[in-house]
Amino acid sequence: MKSATKLMIAIALFTAVPVAAETMREAVLRKAALENGLRPAEELWPVFExxxxxxxxxxxxxxxxxxxxxxxxxxxxxxxxxxxxxxxxxxxxxxxxxxxxxxxxxxxxxxxxxxxxxxxxxxxxxxxxxxxxxxxxxxxxxxxxxxxxxxxxxxxxxxxxxxxxxxxxxxxxxxxxxxxxxxxxxxxxxxxxxxxxxxxxxxxxxxxxxxxxxxxxxxxxxxxxxxxxxxxxxxFRLRDTKLHHFVFDGEELTEQELAGGLLFYGRAQCASCHTGPYFSDFEFHAIPFAQFGFGFNGFGIDYGRYNFTQDPQDLYAFRTPPLYNVTKTAPYSHSGGEMDLVETVRAHVDPLARIDTSKLSVLDRTEVYHKIARWSQESSYAVELNDREIADIVAFLSALDFEPEPER
Ligand code: HEC
Ligand code: HEC
Missing domain, CATH: 1.10.760.10 (Cytochrome c-like domain)
Known part of the structure; x- marks a missing residue:
């Protein structure tokens, strides 16, 4: 091989590696978003009157x-x-x-x-x-x-x-x-x-x-x-978000949003529930959020979906909430006990990190055990996320905010 050719291959390898890796990450995220049902906002518009x-x-x-x-x-x-x-x-x-x-x-x-x-x-x-x-x-x-x-x-x-x-x-x-x-x-x-x-x-x-x-x-x-x-x-019709512009118009996400998106659709399993064009499967799942306030069932208890079906499988289960504009709708969860997105995401994967069970009454402690037992059947159970990964996911969530509409 001539040295000029060798040099060209070396340059190609040197420059191609980072570019190709990045493009592949973007391609994977675009594909995952589409496979999970992301649609241009207008396709979901109902008939307006x-x-x-x-x-x-x-x-x-x-x-x-x-x-x-x-x-x-x-x-x-x-x-x-x-x-x-x-x-x-x-x-x-x-x-x-x-x-x-x-x-x-x-x-x-x-x-x-x-x-x-x-x-x-x-x-x-x-x-x-x-x-x-x-x-x-x-x-x-x-x-x-x-x-x-x-x-x-x-x-x-x-x-x-x-x-x-x-x-x-x-x-x-x-x-x-x-x-x-x-x-x-x-x-x-x-x-x-x-x-x-x-x-x-x-x-x-x-x-x-x-x-x-x-x-x-x-x-x-x-x-x-x-x-x-x-x-x-x-x-309150849907509008396109930064993620839409990334997927449908080839625009860019930041490195952190990209990393968060890959986790969201990948290892963190978020899209096993937050899927479809609204980021909800419209099914009912138990996430062991701290219960705040008196609760639908009283004494700080909310049995969620169970109240309507009386099916023990539905105890503590709530409809997966859609995630558009989620950065603007704090506090979070059915009882509003989560003040920010970092803790909300953490509660999905490591609920006990945030609860000091020794400070709870016997009744509250029993409730926590029941909820965690119910959660152990869910896909978010046994997912491990470190602080940086949670921060990346939260950055990705901000890409689900509506972008200002172009002047028509
Ligand atoms: C097993 C299904 C499931 C998985 C997996 C899941 N979620 Fe959730 N998520 C829910 C349900 C159900 C709620 C509401 C539960 C409640 O309020 O008791 C929720 C609540 C939320 C909220 C609060 C929304 C609001 O308006 O209050 C955010 C944000 C969120 N999830 C993001 C995520 C992220 C990010 C991941 C991945 C790390 C994830 N979820 C994984 C089912 C799931
Ligand atoms: C006192 C505060 C309050 C008022 C007043 C109120 N809402 Fe709500 N709204 C809520 C709360 C809290 C929820 C969630 C309740 C639940 O799911 O159990 C909710 C949920 C909803 C939902 C369901 C959204 C979804 O994702 O499923 C709709 C639709 C809605 N409200 C429309 C209305 C309309 C229409 C009115 C007036 C007729 C109204 N709300 C008045 C607090 C309020």
């Missing part, structure tokens, strides 16, 4: 929707907190202000962390709430309404629930005691009262009647829920 969405905005922001007339959907789904409320637990009826201010006010406190609304009601998004109590995966909407579901659109059914939840949009007082029956007929009476108020409010009723092509007297809670659903679908 602008007229209905415009009245839906008025309804979403109207305090007439709470019996106490002091809470609207907006009270807990705020732009500044990525469409959630920035608090560990939702603060409803009687509350004043937003964020920490609201915590100091005499608000009804819910047992769960407010969910964000991004992508809700988009194509294929058909399981709602932490415990999936509205679920349309079978093609039929399963919910507390049983056979009397008010609609075959799961988001419309979901928009029937906040207004009939105690502490959320119904205050606790003697006057509301009769509502505690919590059956479908009682809920219907609350919905009827709200519809009466809206019909008597021309600023909302008139454009609403026009949007639905009905007379004002014909408007019921069904159109209220449909308007709100149209608003949610349009306002």
């Amino acid at each position: 602008p007229e209905k969405a415009a009245v839906g905005k008025l309804l979403f922001e109207s305090e007439l929707l709470s019996l106490t007339r002091n809470v609207s959907c907006r009270s807990c789904h705020l732009d500044e907190f990525g469409s959630a409320d920035g608090l560990p637990l939702g603060h409803g009826a009687g509350g004043v202000g937003a964020g920490i201010e609201r915590m100091k006010s005499p608000a009804g406190v819910l047992s769960r962390n407010a969910l964000a609304l991004w992508g809700r009601g988009g194509v294929g998004y058909d399981v709602f709430f932490w415990d999936g109590r509205v679920d349309a995966r079978s093609g039929e909407v399963l919910s507390q309404f049983g056979a009397m579901a008010p609609s075959d659109d799961p988001l419309v059914v979901a928009a029937h629930l906040p207004t009939v939840e105690f502490r959320e949009m119904i205050g606790e007082s003697d006057k509301t005691e009769w509502l505690r029956q919590g059956d479908v007929a009682t809920a219907a009476k609350v919905h009827e009262e709200i519809a009466n108020r809206i019909r008597a409010t021309p600023e909302i009723a008139a454009p609403m009647a026009a949007a639905f092509n009905l007379n004002i007297e014909e408007l019921t809670y069904l159109q209220i829920a449909q308007g709100i659903a149209a608003f949610i679908r349009s306002e």
Whole structure:
């Protein structure tokens, strides 16, 4: 071999190795994201109904929707907190202000962390709430309404629930005691009262009647829920993220985001649950997060999905949350007990690192054991991640924030 050729091979090897290695890592991540169902945001857009969405905005922001007339959907789904409320637990009826201010006010406190609304009601998004109590995966909407579901659109059914939840949009007082029956007929009476108020409010009723092509007297809670659903679908539609631009437009990620992405889809197993176009398999899994607050079942306990199915397999299981804009929706987990993303990720793989069991009551300790036993059947069990790897994964999560849309 001539020395010039030798030199060229040496140069080729020297330069090709780092470039080729990097390209391969990028290729692997692009392939993994696609295989796990990442889609351009627009492909998941539902049909938009602008007229209905415009009245839906008025309804979403109207305090007439709470019996106490002091809470609207907006009270807990705020732009500044990525469409959630920035608090560990939702603060409803009687509350004043937003964020920490609201915590100091005499608000009804819910047992769960407010969910964000991004992508809700988009194509294929058909399981709602932490415990999936509205679920349309079978093609039929399963919910507390049983056979009397008010609609075959799961988001419309979901928009029937906040207004009939105690502490959320119904205050606790003697006057509301009769509502505690919590059956479908009682809920219907609350919905009827709200519809009466809206019909008597021309600023909302008139454009609403026009949007639905009905007379004002014909408007019921069904159109209220449909308007709100149209608003949610349009306002909180998915947008492309940095990851989309990387996968579909060949743009770059930082080294750390790339490393985090490879872990997310690879050894860290995140995508065994956070998969599909919404980063959720819409299934129910147990992650041993520290429980915060009184809990859905009381005494600091939340049995999650089990409350609806009574299947022991569903104990402590919650719907995998989607991850769009997750950097903006702290605190995290069903009871909002996780303050930042690093600890949230760590809780998935090393829950005991953060719990001093000697400081817990016997009851709480037993709960932790049960939860960990249930978690041991999950794919995140026995994954080991060091601090640097967790930081890389958190950097990758920030690539799931929506990017500003280009001017059209
Ligand atoms: C008091 C605070 C509060 C108010 C008021 C409120 N929400 Fe929520 N929202 C929450 C909380 C907390 C959750 C999670 C509850 C759960 O899953 O158990 C949630 C969940 C949701 C979800 C489910 C999202 C998903 O991923 O499944 C939708 C949809 C929703 N809210 C819409 C509304 C609408 C519409 C209104 C007004 C009619 C409203 N919310 C009023 C706190 C609130
Ligand atoms: C076995 C399924 C599963 C695996 C694997 C998994 N998650 Fe989760 N993740 C969940 C469930 C379920 C929740 C909510 C549990 C709860 O609140 O009790 C959750 C919650 C989260 C949250 C909080 C979201 C919010 O809005 O509160 C983040 C962030 C998150 N996961 C990221 C990750 C990352 C990163 C990985 C990989 C290291 C991972 N998850 C692996 C199922 C999983």
